[in-house]
Amino acid sequence: VRSVVNDFSIQVATVNGSGSQTANTVLLRAIFQMGIPVSGKNLFPSNIAGLPTWFTIRASKEGWIARRRETDVLVVMNPETAAEDVAQIGPGGVIVLNDQIKIPPVPDDRVVYSVPMAKLMESITKDVKLRKLVVNMIYVGVLGELLGIPDAEIEKALDAQLGRKPKALELNRAAVAAGRAHVRESLPKRDPYRLEPLGLNEGKILIDGNTAGALGAMFGGVTVVTWYPITPSSSLVESLIGYLERYRRDPDTGRATFAVIQAEDEIAAIGMVLGAGWAGARSMTATSGPGISLMAEFAGYGYYAEIPAVIWDIQRAGPSTGLPTRTAQGDLQFVHSLSHGDTRHPVLLPASVRDCYEFGIAAFDLAERLQQPVFVLSDLDLGMNNWMTDPFPHPEKPWDRGKVLDETALKALPRFERYRDVDGDGIPYRTLPGVRDPKGAYFTRGSGHDEAARYTEKSADYRRVLDRIAHKWETARSLVPAPVVEGEPGAEVGIIAYGSSHWAVIEARAGLAAQGLKTGYLQLRALPFAPSVKAFVEAHRRVYVVEQNRDGQMGDLVRLESPEHAARVRKVLHYDGLPIDARSVMDDILRQEAGTAVPVAQGAAR
């Protein structure tokens, strides 16, 4: 019998609000503790209770943590979706079935383990409500026994989750044990899937991108946070509040070194951020697509009046309300040029939870250095799912507060003009309200202004300021996080990707290489582009831009950056609301490669 060790995926199909989250977290953590690279993705509905939800866990000894398209082991807990769920299991797949759920006949080459979950719960508690919640732990026990997850690991994960609630802990423990015992007594193993301790996760942490972003904000020294609740960004601010409450109150007085304001809408949220940024605070907000739409006018104000601000967009599937609990990268171009008139914003593109942490800090430095709103474009997959990573380092650098003239600096100057490009980098100096020297006072406006911040409608004045801000954009190119380029000598094919697509792309590249197609890779980490983007396009005959939207938004920007080579730039698009997977990327690139006139040279050379 073939054996598949540490390289398969599990999917639990359940009902939203049924209490499966603890069970799934325990499974994920137990596998993580075994030292096996693992990732967990929650595919959930826009609903509090009652609609179907799926949790997928992927174990990969190679360390691949993107979503896997295929499910190897399915746990059927939701009668509504059972038929569909079972239908997607291929030959060799495993189905763990709650025996009260009826499913259509399954071909013999799938292994079905039918478990009398309700019956097993009967001896554990008499409380019907509790039975419904704790029944999820039965499948944890069943999987633990079938797949070889040591009891100690489940126990440890369970204790971490419920250690403070001894009664709940005991109940859950009993359910796990009942699941295990049932397998041992009645379900001889008939499938090849096994987990074995691997020791690859020493020192690593499990964290979602929103929590990582919140930590970045706190260690970046944020003082004013505003928000309007919207999925999938709410948990960023909620995590931040949790951490600020614990770590940012004065130890002696209990008073806060931060202000968190829940705004009446996203317009007010960004208005407060701009007001605070203007007054010298490190201020931020977090939102998602619909909120970004509302922020458009103020975003342009921040750009033209040159006020620092940090805005996180945790993207979800649009347009309009779209799929509020599904992932996408569809806000790129809109955010990039958010507002009327000639407006362009720096956009940071975190791919990992580590990036969320580091860009969370860097965004403040950039916003204050460049004196403009800086957007951080994450997405639901990165933001709300748990990812393995090395622990984050404490920031080594102090902060960059940018060009702010304090009392002494102002006094030494013969005069001060708010919008004068003194240094030739397009970035003027600013003063903060409260500065005593009357030279420092100026009037901030979104209407036409000259270098001295005076109202003007004169064409020449207007153009000078606009051109100077464009010059600042050029300065920004060298300040934002640079792309990471992985050249591959002799490769005709290049891949460009950004954000959470990165993980599917690196896995796809390995798969393509195994099939003889060598690829270069440029991982974009910010807009505006660094010069290396154009060089990368020039160095490859065909460039696939992989992204999670319908229109190939980044692909368009890459074409504009390198118009003479625009024809080389191709699209690999994934936009079904689910996290992108390596297989889809590979298949699409291979299909397009097969259709090109030029044969795949690398393949032929093998």
Place this chain on the structure above:
Amino acid sequence: MSETPVRPAGAPEVNRIGLAKAEYDGARTTLCPGCGHNAITGGIIQAAWEAGLEPHRVAKLSGIGCSSKTPAYFLGHSHGFNAVHGRMPSIATGVHAANRDLILIGVSGDGDTASIGLGQFCHLVRRNVPVVYIVENNGVYGLTKGQFSATADVGSTQKTGKRNELMPIDLCALAIELGCGFVARSFSGDQRQLRPLLKAAFAHPGTAVLDVISPCVTFADHEGSTKSYAHVKEHDEPLHDIEYVPYFEDITIEYEPGTTREVAMPDGSLLYLKKLGEEYDPTDRDQALDVLRGARDEGKLVTGLLYVDPKDVAFEEQMKLVPEPLASLPLERVRPPREALAEIMEQLRTGRGVVAAAGGG
């Protein structure tokens, strides 16, 4: 940038912080000659000078419209922020959160506040952000040439004769309903009333709303307009004569018992409200709302201090902020130490004791 103005020779009158009144001037107005807003600008300059506000501690904020241009015309040594239409309240909230030492003067109009900015106005009041919020209210959109605003009275007409049929929004009644602790209505032509109200507003710890009827000489000063100079003068019914004695001045006022009500501001300043007709208690919210309702029904304009709650709790107290401006905190106070991050990383490694997202999630 403008330079420090030279004090006029032979005019040494200075306020309590040693500044001449000219130090409170701004740029020249670009509004129509005779505009009520210019009179309000003059009132702000006078009141700020008399109150001895430190110009560098003042931030002037506004939205969009004729009224919102005026912060450029007063306190030229203060920072100013002319925001987008109807959104000055959110800017004010952010500025205050960043620097609680600043004194915020917000100037808005009836379009800016009662239409596009109604939501933000309500939430500013609800949060009780300390802003002296002045509505320069003329019932029309001036910059776009005379359309009705949401404060136009029923039956008031445009220059073309077109009649307003919609109920006006009474910003004072709304503010009182929302729990505002300082609500006044005044008239740009009544500086004797406006100045003490402004000075009292500067001393109020929360949001202070001043709805100042300010006739638009170009689009609403004709017969038929209920916000023309003539109409306002004729229908203005002050609730009381107002005297304001700041905490730094000696009290020289004497009054007959029973004629005058005294309101103490938190900084020790005193407001004297001298009875003109009916007994009026500005600390009685119900009476304030009754009076406003009655005035609307009778087509009268009631002016004065409508409602005051000197024990108002300001925003920064609700937020329990440190006493220093957040914007000025050094890195070591806003970046938790290495050990804090190590503790958090250990929680995330073991899954034990992870800081829960506040408010669920």
